[in-house]
Amino acid sequence: xxxxxxxxxxxxxxxxxxxxxxxxxxxxxxxxxxxxxxxxxxxxxxxxxxxxxxxxxxxxxxxxxxxxxxxxxxxxxxxxxxxxxxxxxxxxxxxxxxxxxxxxxxxxxxxxxxxxxxxxxxxxxxxxxxxxxxxxxxxxxxxxxxxxxxxxxxxxxxxxxxxxxxxxxxxxxxxxxxxxxxxxxxxxxxxxxxxxxxxxxxxxxxxxxxxxxxxxxxxxxxxxxxxxxxxxxxxxxxxxxxxxxxxxxxxxxxxxxxxxxxxxxxxxxxxxxxxxxxxxxxxxxxxxxxx
Amino acid sequence: xxxxxxxxxxxxxxxxxxxxxxxxxxxxxxxxxxxxxxxxxxxxxxxxxxxxxxxxxxxxxxxxxxxxxxxxxxxxxxxxxxxxxxxxxxxxxxxxxxxxxxxxxxxxxxxxxxxxxxxxxxxxxxxxxxxxxxxxxxxxxxxxxxxxxxxxxxxxxxxxxxxxxxxxxxxxxxxxxxxxxxxxxxxxxxxxxxxxxxxxxxxxxxxxxxxxxxxxxxxxxxxxxxxxxxxxxxxxxxxxxxxxxxxxxxxxxxxxxxxxxxxxxxxxxxxxxxxxxxxxxxxxxxxxxxxxxxxxxxxxxxxxxxxxxxxxxxxxx
Numbered sequence: 001x002x003x004x005x006x007x008x009x010x011x012x013x014x015x016x017x018x019x020x021x022x023x024x025x026x027x028x029x030x031x032x033x034x035x036x037x038x039x040x041x042x043x044x045x046x047x048x049x050x051x052x053x054x055x056x057x058x059x060x061x062x063x064x065x066x067x068x069x070x071x072x073x074x075x076x077x078x079x080x081x082x083x084x085x086x087x088x089x090x091x092x093x094x095x096x097x098x099x100x101x102x103x104x105x106x107x108x109x110x111x112x113x114x115x116x117x118x119x120x121x122x123x124x125x126x127x128x129x130x131x132x133x134x135x136x137x138x139x140x141x142x143x144x145x146x147x148x149x150x151x152x153x154x155x156x157x158x159x160x161x162x163x164x165x166x167x168x169x170x171x172x173x174x175x176x177x178x179x180x181x182x183x184x185x186x187x188x189x190x191x192x193x194x195x196x197x198x199x200x201x202x203x204x205x206x207x208x209x210x211x212x213x214x215x216x217x218x219x220x221x222x223x224x225x226x227x228x229x230x231x232x233x234x235x236x237x238x239x240x241x242x243x244x245x246x247x248x249x250x251x252x253x254x255x256x257x258x259x260x261x262x263x264x265x266x267x268x269x270x271x272x273x274x275x276x277x278x279x280x281x282x283x284x285x286x287x288x289x290x291x
Numbered sequence: 292x293x294x295x296x297x298x299x300x301x302x303x304x305x306x307x308x309x310x311x312x313x314x315x316x317x318x319x320x321x322x323x324x325x326x327x328x329x330x331x332x333x334x335x336x337x338x339x340x341x342x343x344x345x346x347x348x349x350x351x352x353x354x355x356x357x358x359x360x361x362x363x364x365x366x367x368x369x370x371x372x373x374x375x376x377x378x379x380x381x382x383x384x385x386x387x388x389x390x391x392x393x394x395x396x397x398x399x400x401x402x403x404x405x406x407x408x409x410x411x412x413x414x415x416x417x418x419x420x421x422x423x424x425x426x427x428x429x430x431x432x433x434x435x436x437x438x439x440x441x442x443x444x445x446x447x448x449x450x451x452x453x454x455x456x457x458x459x460x461x462x463x464x465x466x467x468x469x470x471x472x473x474x475x476x477x478x479x480x481x482x483x484x485x486x487x488x489x490x491x492x493x494x495x496x497x498x499x500x501x502x503x504x505x506x507x508x509x510x511x512x513x514x515x516x517x518x519x520x521x522x523x524x525x526x527x528x529x530x531x532x533x534x535x536x537x538x539x540x541x542x543x544x545x546x547x548x549x550x551x552x553x554x555x556x557x558x559x560x561x562x563x564x565x566x567x568x569x570x571x572x573x574x575x576x577x578x579x580x581x582x583x584x585x586x587x588x589x590x591x592x593x594x595x596x597x598x599x600x601x602x603x604x605x606x607x608x
Contacts, residue, residue, distance in 0.1 A: 034398050034401075034402075085576070098344070098346055102571070103575050103576075106567075106569070109524070109567050111568075112568075113562060116564065222520070226405070262417065262421070264416065264417040267409065267410070268410060268413050268414055271406050274403075278392075
């Protein structure tokens with residue numbers, strides 16, 4: 001594998017990480033829920049795309065139009081039914097963090113269990129546009145290229161939505177200070193529910209994109225949760241552009257390690273980066289110190 | 292007087308438990324091993340996480356390290372030394388992890404410990420594949436399951452004894468203060484970092500020893516088996532169900548849940564994790580502070596109905 005090919009493959013992987021991490025950063029930054037079941041929502045969407053492609057012959061790009069609203073509605077219901085009572089009950093932010101971690105940890109097992117019952121524990125994949133395209137003299141599969149483009153388009157439009165619209169400003173105000181946001185007439189609970197649902201939609205989009213070029217299993221969600229968390233922390237909690245850059249960075253590092261060192265060491269590399277960033281700059285590479 | 296009586300009663304129970312293998316079949320001893328293992332894991336977890344409220348998901352990292360040490364060293368060293376080495380490795384890893392992460396705020400600590408087991412598993416797998424050239428080891432020991440059980444029971448007694456002593460000592464008081472408000476504790480002149488590190492190390496060494504003692508039960512050891520994250524999860528939910536802040540909380544949580552899980556995995560192997568997840572969510576919702584505190588609350592309310600003031604500090608743990 002040449003360096004160009006490795007770099008492009010890294011960017012593709014990183015684009016997916018960035019897309020996925022943006023959803024988590026919305027959920028944790030604005031809704032203040034650390035969602036450990038996040039990766040399992042991604043895997044659920046990947047299976048949904050697989051079913052649409054296999055059984056109904058719907059192409060995954062069209063599938064996005066179905067799966068993403070599905071993820072949005074699912075996350076919204078989870079917030080309203082399970083998490084909102086915890087938010088109301090929690091005396092302070094620390095208590096809510098512990099409660100939400102424990103509850104979504106339970107949710108992780110439920111979602112994973114349902115997927116195992118329906119699809120079993122085998123690796124799943126489907127073939128979609130697996131034709132080589134020439135980019136800067138390096139051959140790369142068209143499905144990977146589409147994955148990268150989709151990740152960038154979705155990520156950037158979300159960024160513009162959050163920074164250029166009044167509604168996005170309100171959401172960001174809640175992220176900065178829930179108390180003050182309430183004072184200026186923003187419905188904080190509604191904003192939190194909305195941000196959590198939006199995060200679910202992004203997880204679903206990420207799942208569909210991942211399913212286009214990777215194999216996946218019912219038990220693979222934990223790895224995605226971990227990677228999304230690492231990207232979120234690297235980029236600074238609640239920072240969308242930070243998540244985008246950190247995601248691309250992580251993807252490139254992982255691909256370089258697996259190409260030039262050993263594929264078995266990619267996760268170790270990921271966790272090493274994570275730990276170094278946590279200790280060196282807990283507020284994230286691009287984050288401002290919060291609290 | 293009450294304490295002396297309590298200690299005598301507990302000693303009698305442990306003695307009865309130690310004699311149990313003479314009256315039980317192989318299945319019974321196997322069940323007791325699992326049960327004692329989880330009671331010890333949950334008690335050791337609560338030793339650190341109960342008072343400090345640092346939620347650790349790293350249990351299986353240490354458990355797996357212990358199991359792997361036994362698998363690697365069993366042919367080389369006598370059993371006692373194997374345990375000593377396992378404990379030492381657990382201690383060193385705990386110090387490294389503790390020194391680098393205990394300064395992290397709540398959620399970052401949870402996330403790091405969440406990934407720690409995965410990291411250790413990856414490193415062990417990589418080492419086995421690339422350096423020793425094998426993945427998975429066979430482990431044949433020349434003693435029966437009742438020896439494993441007695442070792443675990445002894446460790447369990449030591450763990451509960453330690454929690455008892457720590458809760459009554461200045462160290463226990465310091466820990467409670469850290470759990471209530473770390474900033475205040477620091478301003479009172481408590482060496483919070485050192486206190487947390489000491490407790491984290493003790494708790495981790497015990498967890499490592501549980502893994503080292505239980506390893507022979509598998510016969511075949513592989514990273515995916517001994518670093519199974521469900522172990523961290525079960526330990527946590529057991530301690531929480533009973534109440535991680537109480538001496539007997541983890542025991543009260545571990546015994547019924549272990550038996551329930553045994554029954555579930557035998558009867559509903561396919562729906563096991565769904566039921567597990569739902570149960571966990573239910574516990575967080577209904578009994579966030581554990582069964583023991585919930586029962587105490589009931590008793591206190593009944594008493595205060597009759598008397599003027601509730602007896603707040605009098606309730607024995």
